[in-house]
Amino acid sequence: xxxxxxxxxxxxxxxxxxxxxxxxxxxxxxxxxxxxxxxxxxxxxxxxxxxxxxxxxxxxxxxxxxxxxxxxxxxxxxxxxxxxxxxxxxxxxxxxxxxxxxxxxxxxxxxxxxxxxxxxxxxxxxxxxxxxxxxxxxxxxxxxxxxxxxxxxxxxxxxxxxxxxxxxxxxxxxxxxxxxxxxxxxxxxxxxxxxxxxxxxxxxxxxxxxxxxxxxxxxxxxxxxxxxxxxxxxxxxxxxxxxxxxxxxxxxxxxxxxxxxxxxxxxxxxxxxxxxxxxxxxxxxxxxxxxxxxxxxxxxxxxxxxxxxxxxxxxxxxxxxxxxxxxxxxxxxxxxxxxxxxxxxxxxxxxxxxxxxxxxxxxxxxxxxxxxxxxxxxxxxxxxxxxxxxxxxxxxxxxxxxxxxxxxxxxxxxxxxxxxxxxxxxxxxxxxxxxxxxxxxxxxxxxxxxxxxxxxxxxxxxxxxxxxxxxxxxxxxxxxxxxxxxxxxxxxxxxxxxxxxxxxxxxxxxxxxxxxxxxxxxxxxxxxxxxxxxxxxxxxxxxxxxxxxxxxxxxxxxxxxxxxxxxxxxxxxxxxxxxxxxxxxxxxxxxxxxxxxxxxxxxxxxxxxxxxxxxxxxxxxxxxxxxxxxxxxxxxxxxxxxxxxxxxxxxxxxxxxxxxxxxxxxxxxxxxxxxxxxxxxxxxxxxxxxxxxxxxxxxxxxxxxxxxxxxxxxxxxxxxxxxxxxxxxxxxxxxxxxxxxxxxxxxxxxxxxxxxxxxxxxxxxxxxxxxxxxxxxxxxxxxxxxxxxxxxxxxxxxxxxxxxxxxxxxxxxxxxxxxxxxxxxxxxxxxxxxxxx
Numbered sequence: 050x051x052x053x054x055x056x057x058x059x060x061x062x063x064x065x066x067x068x069x070x071x072x073x074x075x076x077x078x079x080x081x082x083x084x085x086x087x088x089x090x091x092x093x094x095x096x097x098x099x100x101x102x103x104x105x106x107x108x109x110x111x112x113x114x115x116x117x118x119x120x121x122x123x124x125x126x127x128x129x130x131x132x133x134x135x136x137x138x139x140x141x142x143x144x145x146x147x148x149x150x151x152x153x154x155x156x157x158x159x160x161x162x163x164x165x166x167x168x169x170x171x172x173x174x175x176x177x178x179x180x181x182x183x184x185x186x187x188x189x190x191x192x193x194x195x196x197x198x199x200x201x202x203x204x205x206x207x208x209x210x211x212x213x214x215x216x217x218x219x220x221x222x223x224x225x226x227x228x229x230x231x232x233x234x235x236x237x238x239x240x241x242x243x244x245x246x247x248x249x250x251x252x253x254x255x256x257x258x259x260x261x262x263x264x265x266x267x268x269x270x271x272x273x274x275x276x277x278x279x280x281x282x283x284x285x286x287x288x289x290x291x292x293x294x295x296x297x298x299x300x301x302x303x304x305x306x307x308x309x310x311x312x313x314x315x316x317x318x319x320x321x322x323x324x325x326x327x328x329x330x331x332x333x334x335x336x337x338x339x340x341x342x343x344x345x346x347x348x349x350x351x352x353x354x355x356x357x358x359x360x361x362x363x364x365x366x367x368x369x370x371x372x373x374x375x376x377x378x379x380x381x382x383x384x385x386x387x388x389x390x391x392x393x394x395x396x397x398x399x400x401x402x403x404x405x406x407x408x409x410x411x412x413x414x415x416x417x418x419x420x421x422x423x424x425x426x427x428x429x430x431x432x433x434x435x436x437x438x439x440x441x442x443x444x445x446x447x448x449x450x451x452x453x454x455x456x457x458x459x460x461x462x463x464x465x466x467x468x469x470x471x472x473x474x475x476x477x478x479x480x481x482x483x484x485x486x487x488x489x490x491x492x493x494x495x496x497x498x499x500x501x502x503x504x505x506x507x508x509x510x511x512x513x514x515x516x517x518x519x520x521x522x523x524x525x526x527x528x529x530x531x532x533x534x535x536x537x538x539x540x541x542x543x544x545x546x547x548x549x550x551x552x553x554x555x556x557x558x559x560x561x562x563x564x565x566x567x568x569x570x571x572x573x574x575x576x577x578x579x580x581x582x583x584x585x586x587x588x589x590x591x592x593x594x595x596x597x598x599x600x601x602x603x604x605x606x607x608x609x610x611x612x613x614x615x616x617x618x619x620x621x622x623x624x625x626x627x628x629x630x631x632x633x634x635x636x637x638x639x640x641x642x643x644x645x646x647x648x649x650x651x652x653x654x655x656x657x658x659x660x661x662x663x664x665x666x667x668x669x670x671x672x673x674x675x676x677x678x679x680x681x682x683x684x685x686x687x688x689x690x691x692x693x694x695x696x697x698x699x700x701x702x703x704x705x706x707x708x709x710x711x712x713x714x715x716x717x718x719x720x721x722x723x724x725x726x727x728x729x730x731x732x733x734x735x736x737x738x739x740x741x742x743x744x745x746x747x748x749x750x751x752x753x754x755x756x757x758x759x760x761x762x763x764x765x766x767x768x769x770x771x772x773x774x775x776x777x778x779x780x781x782x783x784x785x786x787x788x789x790x791x792x793x794x795x796x797x798x799x800x801x802x803x804x805x806x807x808x809x810x811x812x813x814x815x816x817x818x819x820x821x822x823x824x825x826x827x828x829x830x831x832x833x834x835x836x837x838x839x840x841x842x843x844x845x846x847x848x849x850x851x852x853x854x855x856x857x858x859x860x861x862x863x864x865x866x867x868x869x870x871x872x873x874x875x876x877x878x879x880x881x882x883x884x885x886x
Contacts, residue, residue, distance in 0.1 A: 084145030086436055089470040090127045092548040099511035099543055100567050102550050106542025107566045107576065108559035110375070111358055111367045113538035117480035117545070118438075118473065121465070122794055124548040125438070128467040136460055140202055142468050143461070146434035147203045150422060154212035154412050155239070157192065157231060158427030159220035160443070161185065163255065167290045168280075168322060170360040172429030173218050174449055182224070188428075188449060189227040191456040193234050195426045198461055200238040203424075210239035212412030212421065213248045215272075221252035225266045232270050243271035247316065249410035251276050257305035265312040274316040274410050275309055276352070281322065282342040283335035290325075290363075299342065306346050318399070318408065319348045323378040324356035326369040340382045344389045350408035351391055352399040353382055362763070364656045372560060372577040376535045396486015396529030396537070407485075417485050419492045420478045428452045429464075435496050438477055439466040445756050471497065472546040475504065479544035483537070487518065487528035488544070501527065508543040515570045536576055539566065634873050636688040640863045642725075643685050643693045645675070645711075648867040651700040653729050654763025655751075657787055657816045658699060666698060669867035673707045676869030682718050684863055684871070693719070694747075696727040698866070703732035703739070712742050727785070730768030733777070740777050747783045747812070748773075752792045753802045760791055770806055783810040788825075797827045804848050811845075814853040825852065 106113040118125050130138050147153060160172050161179030178184050199205060213235060220228065228250070235241065250272050257264055257277060267275065281287050282299060309317055321343060323336050343351055355375060358367035383400075386393075391400035393408065401408030407418075415421040422434035429444035429452075442452040442462045455462035469477070475497055482488045493501045502509050509527065512518040517533035517540050533540050542553060562569075566576035649668035651658075669675060685693065693715060695702040703726070705711065715724060725745045733740045733748075740746070750768065751761040759765045774782060784803050786792070792799070796813065803811050813825065828850075833841035838860050843850045864872045 084436060086471040086474060087128050087468045089472055090548065092124075092551060093470050093472040093546055095547045095551065097547065097550045097554060099508050101554060102508075102542050102545070103511065103536070103539040104566055105550075105553040105556070105559075106539035107372070107536060108561070109553050109556055110372050110538035110560065111370075113542045113545075113553060114355070114357060115480050115484050115541070116357065116359075117477050117549070119545075119549050120552045120790060124546070124552055125467050125469070125473050128469050128473060130466045130468055132463070132466075139461055139463060139466055142437060142466060143199075143439075144202060146437040147422060147424065150203075150208060152209040152211050152421070153205075154415060154421055154423035155210060155235065156213075156412060156423055156425040156430060157215045157220075157235075158425060158430040158441075159215065159217040159223055160188075160428045160447070160449075161217065161222045162219045163222065163253070164291050165362075166280075166292050167362045168325070168356055170357055171218065172443055172447055174428070174447055178449065179218075179222055184449065185223055185227060187453060189223070189231065191453045191462075192231065192427055194456045195462060196234055196238055198456075198459070199424055199426070202461075205238050206240070208239060210235065210241050211246055212410070212415050212423065213241075213246065214410050214412040215248070215250045217251060219253055219256070219278075220250055221256045221260075221263060221267075225263050228267065229270050232272070243273070247274050247411045248272045249274035249276060249412065251278060252309075253278055254302045254305040257308050258301050261308035261311065264308050264314075268313040273314070274318070275314050276318040276320060276410075277305065277309070277348075278320045279339075279343065280320065281325075281335065282339045286325065286335060302346065306348075315349065316403075317348045318350040318352055319343050319346065320352050320354060321382075322354045322356055323382065324370055324375045326366050327374065334378070336378045337381055337385065340385050344386065344391070349403050349406070350399055350401045351386060352408070353379065354398065355379070362654060362656060365658070368558075368560070371579045372535075372538075372562075373579045376577065379534070380531075394486050394528065395531060396483070396534040398484060413484075417481055418489050420481070420496050433477060433481075435474060435478075437466065437468055438473075440464050446759065470546070473548070476544060476546035476549060480541055483529075483541045483544075486534060487521075487526050490525045490527060505544060512540060512543060517570075536566070539576075634684055634863070634871065636684055639688050640685075640690045640861050640873070641692070643681065643690055643863040643865070645678075645681070645693065645695050645702075645865050646867060647695070647697040647700050647702050647705050649700045649704065651697070652704065652731050652764070653701070655749075655761065655787075656763065657761075657789065666867045666870075670700065670704050671706050672867075673710065675711070675865070676867070677865060677871060678714075681863065681865040681871060682715070685719060685722065688863070690863065691721070692723040692725060694725045694727055701729050701732065702726055703728050703736055708736070709739050709742075712739070716742075729762070730770065730773060731764075731766060733773045734769060737776055740773075741779060743780050745781045745783070746777075747785050749785045749787075751787050751789075752795055753799060754792075754795060757792050757795065761787070761789065774806060782808060783812065784808055785812045785814060787814050787816060789816065793825075796825055800827060800845050800848060800850060804846060808848065810849045810851070812851045812853045828852065 112119055130142050132139065158172065160174045162169075162173045162176055163179075164176055165173055173179075215228065215231070232248070248271060250267055252264070252275060254277060264275070279302065280290075280292065282302070284298065306317075321339055327334060340351075356363075356370070358364045358370075383393075386400045390402045392402070393400040399408040407414045409417070412423065416423060416433075420435065423432060425432045425439075425441065428441060428449060429447070430441045431444075432439045432441075440463070442455055442464045443449065444464050452462045467473070475493075478493070478496060479488055482493075488501060490501055497504075509518070509520075512527075512533065513520060515532075516530055517536055518527055518529055521528050529537075529540060542550065545553070561580055562576070563578040563580050564572075564574055564576075568574075569576040569578065646666075647669055648666045649670035684690075695705075695708075695711070697704075702708070712724065715722065723744045724742070725747065726740075726743050727747045727749070730748045730750065733746075748768065748770070750758070750770070752758045753767075755765065755767065758767050770782075786796075786799060788796070800811060827845060828841075828843050831843050834844050834849075835842045837851055840851050840853045843852065861873055864870075864874070866872070
């Protein structure tokens with residue numbers, strides 16, 4: 050297969066380019082002269098004004114960072130190599146990119162962790178799998194086999210390995226012998242010298258504290274750098290983010306550090322994270338204490354990671370974190386670290402107290418400064434050369450078996466391999482370079498055979514003129530200033546590929562600032578001034594103490610149970626609960642429907658669930674007598690409302706233990722009312738007898754593609770819609786689909802599949818509170834056949850499709866929350882028990 054891959058190069062790729070003499074003496078990165086960049090798409094040939102791009106990058110600061118590309122499915126998909134059975138194109142592309150390199154780097158991904166932290170964006174499998182020794186053994190066998198594939202294809206025994214990181218996940222969760230064997234395999238397949246190449250591995254406080262013999266074994270096998278993911282010393286926060294088994298106490302962490310030092314490590318890094326949402330109930334920000342606690346542990350290096358929300362279970366919280374908070378936390382940490390002798394380039398994330406040391410591993414340092422090509426092995430691992438970018442199987446699905454099976458079939462386990470245009474390759478290199486806060490101008494010219502200033506003349510001038518970057522002629526770097534670091538998203542976006550620039554320019558949502566960032570820069574103001582919170586206060590009256598005369602017999606609209614709203618007073622006058630000032634519910638006309646809302650654990654983990662935007666109410670899934678149900682039924686009857694929906698604020702209503710009894714009660718008391726359920730459908734078949742009792746159903750299915758479904762629902766199990774429709778033919782089913790950047794391109798396919806199932810109605814919904822409006826190609830040339838509550842309804846070959854925007858929807862519904870609150874606000878977020886006085 051190797052020979053056929055080499056032969057394919059002669060006819061597949063573009064004309065050769067003339068290599069210019071290298072200015073770099075540290076790295077010899079020449080490659081095959083017959084291999085060059087892919088021809089650019091029309092989208093990558095366009096130009097956009099620097100001011101507009103900067104403004105868009107500032108607005109979308111949560112996604113404009115070193116993680117390039119953005120929106121793979123549109124911006125770089127034209128460069129994707131087709132995955133065919135013989136893999137000839139894939140092999141020839143890898144060979145063209147890496148085949149003639151005299152030196153390169155390697156990254157090995159170990160996707161195991163004790164728990165899945167809420168902030169994690171990386172490829173990590175179910176923790177139960179990672180703890181299984183047999184699964185670990187099978188995974189490492191596949192890892193070794195993948196390494197052998199590249200060794201055979203690229204002839205790596207003739208290549209010098211100048212950087213090697215073992216990351217994850219938590220690679221130190223693996224058995225010591227697996228890591229030892231990995232080191233030996235790498236030594237066999239590359240030219241290695243661990244005396245000059247610093248190998249790095251990652252660990253956690255728990256493992257370092259509990260398994261000192263494992264840490265010592267790493268040092269003995271030649272690993273000289275170790276990085277510990279601490280993230281925070283605020284252990285309350287750690288527990289909330291599902292890290293209670295990693296950060297138990299400061300003493301525990303001290304023990305971990307002691308074991309690392311006793312093992313012999315003199316290159317020790319601690320990772321910290323900032324940019325988490327701050328609780329309104331807390332007067333203090335625990336971030337600076339975390340930084341000081343870390344300094345007190347005296348590691349050689351400290352790395353500060355800004356929280357990146359995309360792809361995490363905290364994605365819905367991104368909008369709560371303003372750029373002002375991020376910059377304040379980063380600036381305070383930098384000042385504290387500098388005062389303690391930890392130094393780093395302006396804009397750089399890693400600080401070191403070792404003179405002339407970057408603080409980073411050899412692998413990361415050479416990858417960031419000089420763009421040295423690397424191959425990533427393992428589940429979801431990324432590889433990057435000057436011409437290609439690839440992601441292994443599992444990057445999306447997080448499934449081990451898919452990766453292992455591919456290796457067993459002697460196939461390179463690649464999910465997506467992109468033969469990049471020069472514009473896309475430049476953008477990737479530049480974005481990664483900003484991990485150090487700037488771009489090495491000599492390395493850039495070595496890679497792309499043209500000076501940076503010739504490709505980005507207006508962008509460089511814009512950044513320099515506005516004090517965002519400086520041209521350091523001595524070091525030959527274009528480097529961020531402190532102001533540039535504060536405008537990181539805007540600055541890095543200047544060097545994106547045109548296709549990605551176009552994407553962020555047209556992306557809805559993001560943070561709006563008090564003053565336009567460009568205007569602010571020109572006037573010498575802060576370009577990231579947050580808009581003050583203008584939320585109107587909620588008028589409330591307090592419940593009298595039990596010894597006081599009873600309050601009016603009028604039933605209040607709502608009762609809040611939030612402890613944060615309880616006012617600490619003397620015992621005689623303590624406020625026990627707060628009420629809305631609205632005293633009555635208007636029953637003179639029908640509500641559009643009544644909602645019975647359930648709260649509690651869910652069988653799915655949808656990142657955009659509206660429950661994430663609601664203040665938590667009590668779990669009522671095991672409560673037979675629902676709070677205030679009698680009053681709810683009475684109001685439904687008085688208002689002559691004809692429909693009731695069972696739904697959830699953060700759970701699925703079919704998880705309610707007494708679902709049958711509730712239906713029986715409603716049928717008895719309200720015999721003429723239409724009963725409907727809004728469900729994810731996972732329990733419809735196990736509870737089919739109950740499901741058949743409803744008059745209709747709205748089922749949330751956000752994609753029919755398994756990988757996209759898993760990403761959007763947080764679970765891999767999909768409801769068996771075909772069987773549900775067959776066994777509950779008496780229950781009309783409407784589908785509800787939330788639109789995101791992950792499924793917007795699947796809409797037309799989704800509607801065709803729904804029609805094939807016999808579905809008559811579909812609601813395409815935008816995420817509540819998200820101002821982005823995804824264009825729907827299927828309806829661009831169609832006129833609505835009607836409007837429902839101001840939302841357009843389209844005909845799609847007999848299928849009625851409502852384009853639903855919650856934020857602009859008005860109406861009346863009667864909502865019964867799990868805490869007994871009754872609200873006639875159509876939008877749940879406007880209910881009185883969702884406001885904090």
